[in-house]
């Protein structure tokens with residue numbers, strides 16, 4: 001029986017139909033939170049929410065692209081409409097568009113920035129407005145990556161957005177601390193998600209061979225760290241980033257990236 005440490009709290013999480021975000025949403029809901037789960041794929045959002053409900057969690061699924069600021073503000077408004085408040089906002093949605101720097105297109109650049117940065121920035125802003133109004137503090141979590149710390153070939157645009165999110169969290173400590181709102185980032189390493197395995201059939205053995213703990217992360221490895229930052233006991237931690245990568249960034253070797261070259 002899990003402890004319901006998030007009872008009477010409401011959360012919004014983006015890009016959570018599958019993968020890391022889904023697992024964070026699931027664990028929050030099973031520990032008592034009411035969760036609004038967003039995904040760009042609306043039917044996937046509904047399906048994921050139904051799955052969490054079937055395990056006993058309170059969760060609603062809402063479609064929408066986080067690159068759109070009106071959508072972002074709508075997610076916060078809907079959380080308050082359904083659950084009466086907002087205590088946690090997790091800007092999890094993020095996309096990876098691999099590609100060499102020399103050939104990277106303006107369209108891909110704009111898309112990566114608009115989802116990873118604009119989506120996260122304005123979710124944090126909309127959530128902070130609501131939390132300030134409630135007057136009881138709150139938790140904001142941004143999803144970074146080890147590639148915001150260490151260089152990985154073909155990820156110049158993506159890595160840049162993740163490093164920027166870490167600076168955003170540091171910076172916002174100044175403006176959000178007076179409202180008792182904490183803001184932190186998690187920086188996952190290679191994680192065993194459906195997207196990664198579909199992109200690179202060799203994903204699991206390739207990363208297992210270069211990660212000191214000899215396996216990629218599972219989504220719950222990342223969710224466990226996320227729940228720590230969101231939990232009532234971490235209220236004095238803000239502006240921090242936690243790397244969850246099985247030790248990879250201590251040495252940072254990459255496996256063959258053949259799958260990008262073949263694209």
Ligand SMILES: NC(=O)c1ccc[n+]([C@@H]2O[C@H](COP(=O)([O-])OP(=O)(O)OC[C@H]3O[C@@H](n4cnc5c(N)ncnc54)[C@H](O)[C@@H]3O)[C@@H](O)[C@H]2O)c1
Nearest residue numbers: 015017019020039040065066092093094145188190191195
């Ligand atoms: N998986 C990894 O190895 C890894 C490593 C480091 C960091 N991250 C970061 O963790 C986060 C989650 O990664 P993941 O691999 O679980 O995600 P993912 O690629 O599996 O996508 C999860 C969901 O996000 C949705 N999504 C994509 N773009 C969206 C948008 N614009 N608006 C709303 N929903 C959108 C997709 O439809 C998908 O269902 C991302 O920010 C990612 O950059 C992932």
